[in-house]
Amino acid sequence: xxxxxxxxxxxxxxxxxxxxxxxxxxxxxxxxxxxxxxxxxxxxxxxxxxxxxxxxxxxxxxxxxxxxxxxxxxxxxxxxxxxxxxxxxxxxxxxxxxxxxxxxxxxxxxxxxxxxxxxxxxxxxxxxxxxxxxxxxxxxxxxxxxxxxxxxxxxxxxxxxxxxxxxxxxxxxxxxxxxxxxxxxxxxxxxxxxxxxxxxxxxxxxxxxxxxxxxxxxxxxxxxxxxxxxxxxxxxxxxxxxxxxxxxxxxxxxxxxxxxxxxxxxxxxxxxxxxxxxxxxxxxxxxxxxxxxxxxxxxxxxxxxxxxxxxxxxxxxxxxxxxxxxxxxxxxxxxxxxxxxxxxxxxxxxxxxxxxxxxxxxxxxxxxxxxxxxxxxxxxxxxxxxxxxxxxxxxxxxxxxxxxxxxxxxxxxxxxxxxxxx
Numbered sequence: 001x002x003x004x005x006x007x008x009x010x011x012x013x014x015x016x017x018x019x020x021x022x023x024x025x026x027x028x029x030x031x032x033x034x035x036x037x038x039x040x041x042x043x044x045x046x047x048x049x050x051x052x053x054x055x056x057x058x059x060x061x062x063x064x065x066x067x068x069x070x071x072x073x074x075x076x077x078x079x080x081x082x083x084x085x086x087x088x089x090x091x092x093x094x095x096x097x098x099x100x101x102x103x104x105x106x107x108x109x110x111x112x113x114x115x116x117x118x119x120x121x122x123x124x125x126x127x128x129x130x131x132x133x134x135x136x137x138x139x140x141x142x143x144x145x146x147x148x149x150x151x152x153x154x155x156x157x158x159x160x161x162x163x164x165x166x167x168x169x170x171x172x173x174x175x176x177x178x179x180x181x182x183x184x185x186x187x188x189x190x191x192x193x194x195x196x197x198x199x200x201x202x203x204x205x206x207x208x209x210x211x212x213x214x215x216x217x218x219x220x221x222x223x224x225x226x227x228x229x230x231x232x233x234x235x236x237x238x239x240x241x242x243x244x245x246x247x248x249x250x251x252x253x254x255x256x257x258x259x260x261x262x263x264x265x266x267x268x269x270x271x272x273x274x275x276x277x278x279x280x281x282x283x284x285x286x287x288x289x290x291x292x293x294x295x296x297x298x299x300x301x302x303x304x305x306x307x308x309x310x311x312x313x314x315x316x317x318x319x320x321x322x323x324x325x326x327x328x329x330x331x332x333x334x335x336x337x338x339x340x341x342x343x344x345x346x347x348x349x350x351x352x353x354x355x356x357x358x359x360x361x362x363x364x365x366x367x368x369x370x371x372x373x374x375x376x377x378x379x380x381x382x383x384x385x386x387x388x389x390x391x392x393x394x395x396x397x398x399x400x401x402x403x404x405x406x407x408x409x410x411x412x413x414x415x416x417x418x419x420x421x422x
Contacts, residue, residue, distance in 0.1 A: 025095070025408060026404075026405045026408055027091055027401035027404055027405055028401075029398055029401050029402055029405070030398065032370075032377075032378075032381060032383075034370045034374060034377035034378075034381075035368065035369055035370045035374070035377075035378075036367055036368055036369075036370055036371070037368065037402070039364065039367050039368050040368050040402050040405060040406050040409075041406055041409055041410075042322065042361040042362070042363050042406050042407065042409070042410050043352075043355075043361060043362050043363075043364065044355075044359075044360070044361050045352060045355035045356040045359070045360070045361075045362065046355060046356045046357065046358065046359035046360070047359035048359055048360065048361065049359070050318055050319060050320040050321065050359060050360065051320045051360070051361060051410065051414075052414065053280075053318050053320070054069075054280050054281050054320040055410070055411055055414040056414075057069050057280055058411065059415075059418070061099065061101075061247060061248060061249060062095060062096055065098075065247050065248075066247055067247055068101045068102065068247055068248060068249070068250060069101065069248070069249045069250070069280055069281075070101075070104070070249075070250045070252070070277060070278060070279045070280050070281075071088075071092075071249070071250065071251045071252070071279060071280065071281045071282075071283065072104075072251075072252045072253075072254060072277055072279040072281070072282050072283065073085045073088065073251065073252070073253050073254070073255075073282075073283040073285060074253075074254040074255070074264070074282065074283070074284060074285065074286060075254075075255050075259070075284070075285030075286050075287075075288075075324075076255060076256060076257060076258060076259040076260070076285075076286065076288060076289050077255065077256075077257040077258065077259075077288075077390065078255065078285055078288065078327075078390070078391075078396070079253050079254060079255025079285055080109070080114075080115065080117060080253075080255035080256055080257050081115065081117065081118070081255070081390070081396060082116070082117025082118040082119050082253060082255075083117075083118050083393055083396035083397055083400065084391075084396040084397075084399050084400040084403070085117070085119075085251060085253035085255075085400070086117070086118055086119040086253075086400070087396070087397045087399075087400025087401055087404070088251060088283075088400045088403055088404050089119070089165075089249075089251035090165045090166065091400070091401060091404035092249050092251065092404065093165065093248075093249060095249075098246070098248065099248040099249050100174055100175070100244070100246065100248050100249075101244070101246060101247060101248025101249050101250045102176060102178075102242065102243040102244050102246075102248070102250040103120075103162060103174050103176055103242040103243070103250070103252075104241065104242065104243070104250045104251065104252030104253075104277060105144065105145060105182075105239045105240070105241050105242075105252045105254065105273070105276070105277055106120055106160055106239070106240050106241075106242060107145045107147050107238075107239050107240070108122040108124060108149065108158040108159070108160060108237075108240070109122060109147075110122040110123065110124060111124035111128045111130070111149050111158055112128070112130035112132070112147055112149060113130065114130075114257060115257070117253060117255075118163070118393075119162070119163055119253075120160055120161060120162045120163055121160075121161045121163065122158065122159060122160050122161070123158075123159040123161075124156070124157065124158050124159065125155060125156060125157050126151055126153035126155045126156025126157065127151055127153045127156060128149045128150065128151045128153075128156060128158075129149070129150045129151070130147065130148070130149055131147065131148040131149075131150070132146065132147050132148075132256055133146035133147070133256055133259060133263040133264060133266055133267055134146075134256060134257070134258045134259055134260075134263050138266065140236055141184070141236075141238075141268050141269060142238060142266070142267040142268065142269065143182055143238040143239060143267055143268075143269035143270060143272065143273040144238075144239065144254060144267065144269070144270050144273035144274055144276075144277065145182075145238055145239040145254060145256075145273070146254065146255075146256040146259055146263060146264060146267055147238070147239075147256060148183070148236050148237065148238045149236070149237045149238075150186075150234050150235065150236040150237075151228060151234065151235060152190070152228075152233065152234045152235070153228070154228055154230055156227070156228055157195070157225055157226060157227040157228075158225070158226045158227075158237065158240070159223065159224070159225045159226075160223060160224050160226075160240060160242070161222065161223040162174040162175075162176075162222045162223065162242070173222045174222060174242075175220040175221060175222050175244060176217070176220065176221060176222075176224075176242040176243055176244045177216065177217045177219065177220045177221070177243075177244050177245065178214070178215070178216060178217070178241075178242070178243040178244065178245070179194055179204075179214075179215040179217065179224050179226075179240065179241070179242060179243075180207075180212045180213065180214050180215070180240070180241040180243070180276065181194075181204065181212060181213045181215070181226055181237060181239075181240055181241075182211065182212045182237065182238045182239040182240070182241065182273060182276070183211065183212070183213075183235060183236045183237040183238045183239075184211050184236055184238075185231075185233050185234065185235050185236070186233060186234050186236060189231045189232065189233065190228060190229060190231040190232060190233045190234065190235045191203070191204065191206070191213060191228075191229050191231060191235070192204060192213050192226050192227070192228065192229070192235060192237065193226070193227045193228065193229050194215045194217075194224060194225065194226060194227075195225040195226075195227050196217070196218070197221070197223075201227075202215050202217075203229075211269065211272065212241075212276070220244065224240065224242070226240065238269065238273070239273065241276055241277075252277055252279070258289055259286065259289060260286065260287075260289040260290040261286055261287075261290055261301065261304035261305060261308060262304065263289075264286065264308060265304060265307060265308060270311055271311050271314060271315055274311070274312065274315045275315055278315060278316055279312075279316065279319055280316070280318075280319060280320065281319065281320040281321075281322060282312050282319055282320075282321055282322070283322045283324060283403075284305075284308075284321065284322065284323045284324065285324045286305075286308075287301070287324075287325070287326045287347050287351075288326050288327065288329060288389065290304075290347075291326055291341065291343035291344065291346065291347050292329075292331070292341065292343075296343045296346065298346045298347075298349070298350050301346075301347065301350050302350050302353060302354055305350075305354050306354070306357070306358075309321065309354075309358050313358075320360060320361075321355070321358060321359070321360030321361070322360060322361045322362075322363060322407075323351040323354060323355055323360065323361070323362050323363070324363050324365050324403070325344070325347060325348045325351050325362065325363070325364050325365050325366040325367070326343075326344045326347045326348070326365070326366055327344075327365050327366065327369055327375065327389075327391075327399075328340070328341075328344055328366055328369050328370070328371065328372060328373065328374045328375040328378075329341045329344060329375055329388060329389045330375060330376075330387075330388035330389070332387070338388055340372060340373050342372070344366050344372065345366075345372065347366075348364065348366050348367070361410070363403060363406055365399065365402075368402060375388045375389075376388070378391070378395060382394065382395075383395030383398060
């Protein structure tokens with residue numbers, strides 16, 4: 001025990017100067033006169049001990065490489081787009097070599113006729129019926145991903161190909177050697193198969209209590225093809241979990257266009273699937289769709305968040321919680337006429353109240369952007385789209401870097417405490 005503490009202390013002393021001084025640790029962001037980047041920090045409310053647990057585990061990943069740090073980012077279209085989550089993931093993995101601890105849960109969005117996150121590509125064949133949690137009464141049981149694909153077509157398949165971290169030849173690609181297909185067969189015994197590049201076919205092991213099929217690959221891969229066997233009935237796929245046996249950092253993005261809190265609360269298998277991800281930190285980015293209407297109720301918003309948080313804490317009582325306030329946004333009144341959405345101020349206050357009740361951190365994106373009506377400035381700078389709700393690809397990348405910098409700011413404070421206490 002004493003030897004381990006001495007090792008941790010020595011490594012902390014080595015890492016702290018690098019984090020404080022090296023420009024490669026905190027990501028550079030453009031200078032925007034209208035933004036309030038001086039406010040780019042995480043504010044703790046209530047009991048923040050779960051973050052200390054999270055940072056201690058990050059120490060073990062960076063110093064000893066003997067565990068996995070799992071982060072989940074959940075939201076609506078901001079997350080489904082994938083760029084913000086990808087930027088956070090890449091920034092964290094750039095903290096050291098060989099930190100790829102698994103890609104986490106993905107979904108083949110193209111088969112659902114919707115946009116795919118930028119960190120992976122998907123293909124499909126055959127007939128697939130999509131179900132999404134934005135439907136008031138989904139006709140399929142849904143899980144953590146908030147989506148489902150169902151097929152009885154024996155020629156159907158789903159293919160996922162992971163992209164390299166960035167679009168250059170020297171960037172490392174993600175790899176995995178474990179595949180778990182989440183879902184169920186509503187009729188008969190139809191099961192998924194994994195088709196290998198060699199031409200071989202793998203049959204998975206059914207894990208009944210989690211409603212998934214598990215496949216061990218013979219070698220690491222960066223792509224997987226899931227097909228249907230020739231059994232009877234309909235196979236429903238609610239996600240594909242890609243993992244490896246290496247210690248490191250995993251960042252899973254869960255996002256459905258248009259999703260609000262009720263969308264995820266109607267997912268029956270949310271907790272069951274969350275057991276697979278088992279995050280050490282959940283970054284909550286749900287709220288922009290909840291606050292889009294005239295009948296927005298702050299009290300209902302808070303009550304629904306409390307239910308969702310209880311589901312997360314049921315899976316991991318020590319999970320750290322980070323809440324992202326809504327970005328400034330506008331409502332479309334008529335063609336080319338927009339009015340500012342003042343509900344962003346109400347959501348900002350709601351998150352601080354939620355955080356005080358449950359403990360955790362608030363990352364106040366609303367303030368960091370420049371507050372009310374700042375989205376117009378981001379649009380003029382080419383960082384937001386004309387709908388004045390979504391960011392451009394470059395804008396999402398800036399937001400992802402800002403979130404990483406804020407998280408690292410708190411991590412530096414943690415390291416300072418460790419150096420002085422240990």
